[in-house]
Amino acid sequence: MTGPDEPAALHATELGFRYRARGEWALRECGFTVPRGRITALVGRNGAGKSTLLHLAGGLLRPAHGEIRVLGAAPGGGAARSRVALLTQDKPLYPRFTVADTLRMGGRLNASWDQPVAERVVREGGIALSARVGELSPGRRTRVALALALGKRPELLLLDEPLADLDPVVRGEIMATLMAEAAEREVSIVLSSHVLPDLEQTCDWVVLLRAGRVELSEDADALREGHALLTGHVEEEPTLREHTVVHRRTHGRQLTALVRPRGPVGGTWHVERPGLEEILLGHLQDGTRGAKGAAA
Numbered sequence: 001m002t003g004p005d006e007p008a009a010l011h012a013t014e015l016g017f018r019y020r021a022r023g024e025w026a027l028r029e030c031g032f033t034v035p036r037g038r039i040t041a042l043v044g045r046n047g048a049g050k051s052t053l054l055h056l057a058g059g060l061l062r063p064a065h066g067e068i069r070v071l072g073a074a075p076g077g078g079a080a081r082s083r084v085a086l087l088t089q090d091k092p093l094y095p096r097f098t099v100a101d102t103l104r105m106g107g108r109l110n111a112s113w114d115q116p117v118a119e120r121v122v123r124e125g126g127i128a129l130s131a132r133v134g135e136l137s138p139g140r141r142t143r144v145a146l147a148l149a150l151g152k153r154p155e156l157l158l159l160d161e162p163l164a165d166l167d168p169v170v171r172g173e174i175m176a177t178l179m180a181e182a183a184e185r186e187v188s189i190v191l192s193s194h195v196l197p198d199l200e201q202t203c204d205w206v207v208l209l210r211a212g213r214v215e216l217s218e219d220a221d222a223l224r225e226g227h228a229l230l231t232g233h234v235e236e237e238p239t240l241r242e243h244t245v246v247h248r249r250t251h252g253r254q255l256t257a258l259v260r261p262r263g264p265v266g267g268t269w270h271v272e273r274p275g276l277e278e279i280l281l282g283h284l285q286d287g288t289r290g291a292k293g294a295a296a
């Protein structure tokens, strides 16, 4: 973990972006901070702005409004380029290259290249260095792309849906590799994903986007402690008025509500501490509230 005076992994103020000058805002008034040394889940429904945010952080796009800093530096500039790695959804790799060629290219392009790390990431997936990239399964291609990103020895790794299209076993293996690298080298990781169960055990910070705005930017344990899952009779619902109800559902006369309590919960509710998955799902399902500003 890094000291309090060190620049944050990500810091955005009033960040806004739109793809065309007169188009809709893909991101708007985003302000948040992600501390260093965290594994951050970047979540949001389709079109919420996750890829746009990662592309801005990786320096592939420039803000239309406000700013974003990575490790205290401007994205894409000299101070950030060698310290930040971005793995985009299209995972650009040359299909005709072998895995060994691909890693060799990584070595030529990056002064801080760490060949043993890159080879280890490849080997952990049982991939031969002589294999041709175009003949690998999607999961194995993801692993090679990850090896390229980790071989750069980044301080901040930005991953845009690296787990999409992978079976649960491969997803678990890739998450384990990421966790090991994060722990060993204190890499900060920001990972966008729709696979909420995979995030429960691995992520310790959450940024949740809703329609281009930051709704949550919080420590995962603080989120768990700050929510309660209540089950009870629908007639008890008026006792919830003083709390923030994130999401509610009824089954006959039974009501289940995910709430952010603002004090002791009255009534005869059965109260449980929800997991991160339930919390995120509750926030994602709730379409009634407008997006709010950032929390951190």
Ligand SMILES: Nc1ncnc2c1ncn2[C@@H]1O[C@H](COP(=O)(O)OP(=O)(O)OP(=O)(O)O)[C@@H](O)[C@H]1O
Pocket (backbone or CB within 6 Å): 019, 020, 026, 044, 045, 046, 047, 048, 049, 050, 051, 052, 053
């Ligand atoms: N190249 C583009 N040109 C125009 N609009 C775009 C482009 N890329 C994204 N958008 C729009 O910007 C908004 C945010 O898209 P973005 O891809 O960042 O969302 P996302 O959260 O990553 O979505 P998903 O989960 O579906 O990948 C959406 O309204 C999308 O339609």
